[in-house]
Structure formats: C-alpha cells, structure tokens
Amino acid sequence: MAFAAFGNSSATEHKGPTKSGGIVLALLMPGLIYLGLFFFTPLFSLIITSLEAPAETGGIGEYVYAFNVENYSYVVQNYLPQIIRSFYYATVATVAALLISYPLAYFIGVKLRNRPLLKSLMLTLVIAPFFISFLLRTIAWKSIFSDGGAVMQLVYNLGLMKPSEHFLGSDFAVIFGLTYNFIPFMTLPLYTTLERFDVRLLEAGADLYANPYKVFTKVTLPITTPGIISGTLLVFIPIAGDYVNASRDFLGSAKTSMIGTMVESDFLQNWDYPSASALSVLLMAVIVILVATYVRSAGTEDLL
C-alpha cells in the first residue's frame, strides 16, 4: 500500500542508532537534492511560467514574466468543459474501479487465505496487466469495440445501441478504458488491508444478531477504509491527469478531450507555455485540495 507506507512511522519503528547526523545527511541528501532540483524546481517553474505574458518583441513561443494572472481566468473560461470532464471521468471511473475491485480483493485476501498457491496465482494475474504496455492494451480494446467488430455487431443486433451510434469516441468508452487501466491500482491496496482483516470479527458480528449486510457496513467496511482511501487516491489522481484513453487515436474523440489533452496541445503544439502551465497548476491545486479534504474527512491524518 504505497500511500500508507509513508507517514505512520512510530508504530513499527525499531530503536536503531539515533546519533551520527553525518550519516543521516549522507543517506538523505543525494535523493532530496535530486527531488529538489527535478521535482520542486519544475513545480516552481510552472507557477512562474503560468504568470508570463507574450514578449512584445518576440515571436511565437516567447514569453516574459509579467505577473499575468489573466492566464488563469483565460484557461478556466476556455477549458471549462475539459476541466469538468476530467473530474467527471475520474469520479465515475474511480467508483467503478472500487465496485469491481472490492469483491475481487475480498476473495483473494480473505477467502483464499489458506490456499497460498491459488492466492499467488490470482495476485499475479491481477498485476499481469502491468507487464504489458498499457497503450497496446488500450488499442486492443479499441479494436475489440470497433464498429465492424463482432462485439459491436452483437450490441447492435441485441438493440442495445442504434446502428447510427458508436461506442468508440463516447464518454462511456473513455470511462471504460480508464476504469480498466486503473483497476489493479485499486485492487492491490484493497487486498493489502483485507489480507490483514481478522475474519473472527465477522463471526462476532453475526453472534450479536447483525445480518450480513449490517456486518459488512459496520465491521468490514470501516476496517478496510484505509485501503479504500489509498486505492481511491492511487486511481483518481492519475485518471484526472490522463489523456491517452481520451485521445482520438485511442478510445476517445474530439468530444472527450481532458485537461491533459489541452496541456499537451498547448505545450507541445501551440507553444503556449503560460496557458499549459496555468492549467497544470490548477490541476495540481485541485488535486492537493481534494487529497487534503478527503484524507481529513476520512480521518486518516497520518496518510501524508
């Protein structure tokens, strides 16, 4: 569980040698300097660039610092559909991934507890998608759902969609692809919490005359909340910034562009660095706020 691995320090800590500040510095400094140079400096540089204005004498792609806050109102006005769409896709896909993953993680983590071989096999299959290019997997779905393909023929014949309608390029197709691509990131943290879940608590609940539904909402769900939170963060954040699934060469169309789509085209094609930067800073700010409030309301302060 990547997110919980940080933070909750004191509980599992050993009382190692605590002196020798020199060794600490030698161990930590190279990595921290690296992050400072290539993570924090770029973020700072993004903020600076997001406040630039076109240079009066320069050509396309030349800007000077001008504390030009208008870049922000410009991107909000121009890219509002993309901003709303990104968070809408991320919300729906995260919920879908959670609903699909939870029973699966429960089965592997709880039901297969005494079947180590089967459990290892299932876990390996859950992470198997990590070992093959996500771009090719997404293209595979594209081919499977292409208009002339067998799957769509079936859909049309069953009357689920009109022949004039297409699956590819729709909101649904993009959400489908995002959900598919991020399910393992949800299943793994859920599995980690469910694996440690003491099943005797279920019996205790049943002994106290709670029905299975009540046992689930009052016992299982609260205990597995840390897994749900880290899974949700691990899935929601990358989806909000993704633009590959939504690209017209993959599962999307011009009508499914997301924040990432606009950052990419502004940065790499239009050389409009201030707009791309302002949009990135906005995305980052929204995500920092979401993460902070989510963690706070769910009561797992030690997550960060």
Add this chain to the structure above:
Amino acid sequence: MKRFSIGKLTLPVYSVLAIAFMLIPIVYTIVFSFNNSNRGNTTWKGFTFDKWLGVCNRPDVCDALGNSLLIGGVSTLIATILGTALAIGLVRYKFKARALVNLALFLPMATPEVVLGAGLAGLFFNLSFAPGLLTVIIAHVMFCLSFVVVTVKARVQTLDPVLEEAGRDLYANPNQVFWKITFPLLLPGIVSAALLAFSLSFDDFIITYFNSGEVTTFPKFIYVAAARGVPAEANVIASAVFLATILLVLIVQINGAIKRKRMLKNK
C-alpha cells in the same frame, strides 16, 4: 461436509470473471503478434511466426525498444541507489524534519504525470537545455525515486537491528556490517524496488512524451503509430516482455507459496 449453495459460488465465479476480463486485452495483444498483417494490425489476416522471427525488419520498433531498455536500465540504477539510501536513512535514524521528508517523497507520487512532464519540460526549456535521452533519464529517475523508497522502506522496517549489533559485537567495522549483514538482508526489497522502477520507466508515456524531443521510446512509438495503425512487431515486443516477466514472477510467487504451504503444514 458443507452444504452446496449457489451463494457460496458467487464470489469465486465473479473473481474468475473479473480476472478474465482483465486478461482480454493481453490475450488479444499476444494473439495479434502472430497476425500476418501488412499495414495496421486491426483485422486478422492469418497466422504467422514471421513477425516474431523478424522483429527488427521494422528498425524503428527495434530502435525504440533499445532506447527504452537503455533509459529503463540507467534510470533504475540511479533511482534504486538514491532511493535505498533514503529508505535506510528514514527508517533507521530519527531526525526532526522526518515528516517533511515523508511529505516531499509522497508528493511526486500524488502528482499527475502531465504536471510532472510539463513542469520538467518547462524547466529544461527555460534553461535552454535540449530534450533528449538525458532529459528522459532525469525525468524517469525523478518519478521512480519515491516508489523505490516505499518498497525498500517496507523491507528496512522488517529488519532486526539486533543482527547488526551482533555484527558490531563481533568487531565488524561499519563497512563490513553494511555489506555482510544489512545489504544481503535488504536485497529482496531492493530487487523488487528495482523491478518496479524498471517497469514504471519502461511503460511510461506521458512524462517521456514531454521530455524526449527527437528520441523515441517504445511507448512513444506506439502512441505515435496509433494514428496510422500499430505494426504487429510492436505486439511481438510487448508480448515477449510480458511472457518473460510473467514467467519470472510466477516462479518467484509459486516458490514462495510452496514455502508458506510447508510452514502451514509443519505448524
């Protein structure tokens, strides 16, 4: 004997179906690596081994693979060294700024790739530093670092400091203690961290796309080719990488599972 009930079957059947669903595009990708296609690779044109035997008949695919392996190897090496040092420092030593360091390491994992990519590209652009192999490696080390720290940290936490103390009691110098005791015990964690870093680097597209300039990696090749149709040779490479990795993981997993099973039996 337990009574047979449909309710008991729901969860296993669901789980098998969910896994099967996850595997569909993988199977599809592997099957289409045997497709006798000319341009594009979307319709089945018959079975052939040709694409497997002549992957480098498409030099662009092979070049992209070579770049990805080089970038993955170098980035993994650097990120693993920096990250292992960070993990040891964080777990073993108490210092005031620890919470701050944890946060600093958490943030890159919580930042969307497009922000990381645009941020670094903007920095390189402002410094007039031309994008290429070096900038991609710098970027990959950056986003792999936190994941290495998390993975190695979990291993350092399970390590009993008494073992190192025993080594010191036996007059081993700090160097010997580290290389003869600490490092071998941490090695499984370091290896899994390195594997994770390599797979993250090898499959990364968005950050690479922003920072690679003229250099093409395997994911970037697929993304660019997607507009015209991805050649079956790309499927061959992805399938080969997949089959090799899954075999390795299965061997390690089954080995561990058999050991655990024996321990359960002996109890």
